[in-house]
Amino acid sequence: MEQKPIKKFTKDFTQQEPIADEAIDRVMQILRSGRIHRYNVAGGELSEASLLEREFADYLGVKFCLTCASCGMAMYLALKSAGVKKGDTILCNSFTLAPVPGAIHNAGGKIELVEITEDYTVDLQDLEKKAADPSTKWFLISHMRGHLTDMEKVVDICQRHEVVLIEDCAHTMGASWNSRKSGTFGKIACFSTQTYKHLNSGEGGLLTTNDPEIIAKAILYSGSYMLFDRHLSRPKTDVFEQFKKQIPNYSCRMDNMRAAILRYQLKHLDNQCKRWNERYQLMEQELNKIKWISCPRRPQEEYYVGSSIQFSLNEQGTSAIQEFISKLLQRGVEIKWFGNVEPVGFTSAYSNWEYLGALPVLENTDRILAGMCDMRIPLTFDLDDCQLITQIIADVATEVFENQSNS
Template sequence: MPEVFAGSFTQQEPIPEAGIEAAVAVMRHGRLHRYNTAGETAETALLEQEFARYTGARYCLAVASGGAAMRLALQAAGVGPGVQVLTNAFTLAPVPGAIAALGAEPVFVETTPALTIDLDDLAAKARPGMVLLLSHMRGHLADMDALMRLCDAAGVRVIEDCAHTMGAAWNGTPSGRHGLAGCYSTQTYKHMNSGEGGLIVSDDADLMARMVLLSGSYMLYDRHSAAPGPGAYEGLRETVPNVSSRMDNLRAAVLRPQIPLLADRVARWRARYEVIEAGLQNIPGLLTIARPAAETYVGSSFQFVLPGRDPAWIEAFLARTAARGVELKWFGRRAPMGFTSSHHSWRYAPQQALPQTDAVLSGLIDMRLPLTFSLDDCAQIARIIAAEATSNAPPPAGHLRQGD
């Protein structure tokens, strides 16, 4: 009988005991709102201080979600109705969604076979004064030195979407620290888990002051200890709108003990990634993604390509792997499914011709790698994928295809 994987692709590790105890303490005193304090520094303010130190940033703001982080950063940078914003064509819906939420217009930039933003297409589309919302999609970092040289020369400001790169680095510089601001997610499937949540880091005092006010500080901005001093808010506090995107003390309490665990988590994710990568080398009709030496990556997901395959074959492949317990996602499907979608289904953005991206996505397969998987689990998953990638068997009888 063919082997079947019995693990769950969505099961995360438990919250650390210190986080559970801190969350219980917050629930016992009931002061969940970040400004509802009684002589103590709020858990949310402490989280901001500690994450700023972790990234080496001057400032940090904790917010309700990774999408909210991107939206606030864009709005604070002056993005509004009718403004064109550059962004990756290969990304997830919250990225163009953050742009569209401000009434702005996403301008999609082509994707390389390495799953990073195409710098030649970026150079062709960049204009002075534009903002690039750069998505480090699925943890793949572009050549950040070359990208920043290009954007600085073109007069383009960079805001980084680091939802998949918390703990990653390019040439030793942490992801999120190259541009004007870095936006992170603490959604369950990311690198720190609070169910939902976001963090923004920046060294720019004016930008951070605007984001604090936008997040819903009212006139309590002086309680943000990882933010500029009160003088930065003069002239802004009555003109910047309040869009209420704060993080609460309960989620901050859950997150704080996870910051010291990030380095270990990065190493463990990389170990799992490398087992999958080794198991999928030299498989006919399957290509893995090369990782540059300058990139310190977080392997919390894995991507490979099935080039030149007919869509019906890929659907059958996905059904066969699913029947053996391996959950894979396909970015080449035109209709959105689950968390996976492409620029074809983002009808709130102008439709754009992106043939290079479409060619890359046509055979692109994606898989989560939670830390609850053992190295033996990863080896088994790779064996199943390798076996089915070289098979022409039909989908299992009666099995519901992922496209149905």
Template structure:
């Protein structure tokens, strides 16, 4: 066995985000000095808050009519479902490769998740989608573009149209990505984006719903907790739409703060440059890992213009305890990897068989087979060619130790 101490260390902290632009820091400081951190105000009529400005910018960015800022992407998913007409007891389709807030949003809405298999490309299995839609009678699909993997949107949209299924997109990992030139977040009835620290825009926490449906947008604004101050939203439907809803929509207090919006606003202009850096690192690391025996990369579709904020690979030749040891060796040398096959939920990572509150969550053989050997490495904007080579060397050496 080779000496593990000979393995090069990985020197980049993958959990360290880039600093917030000075413009955001200055605006946040200005807000803190005024104390006006609530997104709604009663003393400055006609002035748009930072949150309203962010909503306008987001709607323009995606080419959608309306945007609603809330306190997390999970809250956005819940509100999108609730505002689109999902009611307690309804069934909602969702792909099995995702993170816990996605089925959690379905449960939050009182609905029942119907989990759809994913294929070896980490995207929804369209044959199983059609089968489970027909078998369950579900009329909503909450499609998670998990870790930036974009499903065959031509097929997904066709199936949804044929079966009368409303599509809600979870775009937490695909801000700026597209399918065949069409941005993710523009295929369905609504879409939700994340501003959490490890996403493409970092405001600590936050979520945004975009839609062209004026009734859905008005409901989401009222549900989010606008009180009767909804006219302070910039990217909103006409007041007449709200008049038909006043008094019928409970207030769930899921608002975005002015502070979170102030931090996020200047980062919108940085998206193209961040995406370019992350994609360059993704391609570099993919090329290096693809040359390592025992590593299987995830195939990407030609129509998929993704943002490489993370990279997934499989270790199909290893058993579970071997992968656990492999991940531990990588961690010892500075490279933090996620493994979706962990026997217990760890950190952010879980899989359907561990969601005990979801009926039939364990009956997903293709999804479980994929996730049992699936590893994940984060690619922050600071990752460059030097660090890609370090990561590949650590992974290669760890595999030589586990399976010489």
């Protein structure tokens, strides 16, 4: 009998789209001018960083924005500017990535992790319980891999317990809950423009808020060299007066080249989000047909941006999952696994953050992460690529898991 040819996928899961010529041209102009630093402007010139701040604040519908060196630094500045003191308890959902506990550690906070649900969102019962502790003043919610929790409920819990909400929107730029943009629910929001995010400047972060004192402090912390009047997205200069000698310079600004690349991309963000979702929805539909796999439920209120996809392998043991992942890799499909005991690439579980000391065990999180797989969906993949990838996953799942159940 003739053997069916083994399908292989050959594209790279880390390959983003190229930077557009228009943005490259602008970067070349900046390079030729030599004025790369955000405060290095010729008479009357507005820096790219300042313009991006105004444009991103307008996009989000908030008053203020500050560009930063990374989202990790934006989160650090957010915590410092909100008033976190050494030893303060900061709640954070247990499904997130290393820069989030890193920012909490950097700000001197004590992390308290909140359980997650089967849909990878925050467990609201656990949040309610932990927010009710009178020593808890902060909640840094991480909309990890773009999964939005019911934000009205989150805000309600935080308000009732007087907990300040800060949003990590590294994976939800362009997303919304009940038509309200992600990043407008908390007192401060932080976004990433690192290569794998929805805008790509290699590295970069954006901090947004409506609070004039918070933005003034964040601008000072970011390292404004007392040139805060060159920002367009800022309150009156007298708001800075009370803090300018009190706040250290942590030097984590963004430069004009990155800002120029981002200004161009921002104009196309909403369309890019639609392209991601076409790919996500095709994959979700195909993956959900596979007996051993389930994708999380996405509530109607959520407008997500499917730049990656996660799914659970139902009731499979460690060795079967390892075999599944390695066989997929042999066929060119790169899947990350949050159940891995060792942190690999862009995955890590809370048990790996040993620098935080011994953290209480979270049974639900452990069970959910044990079966959770994660796959990037770069826009360099077209719909046929997505179809082929899910077909390979279906073939490999049958090969590995069917054998397991027969043995």
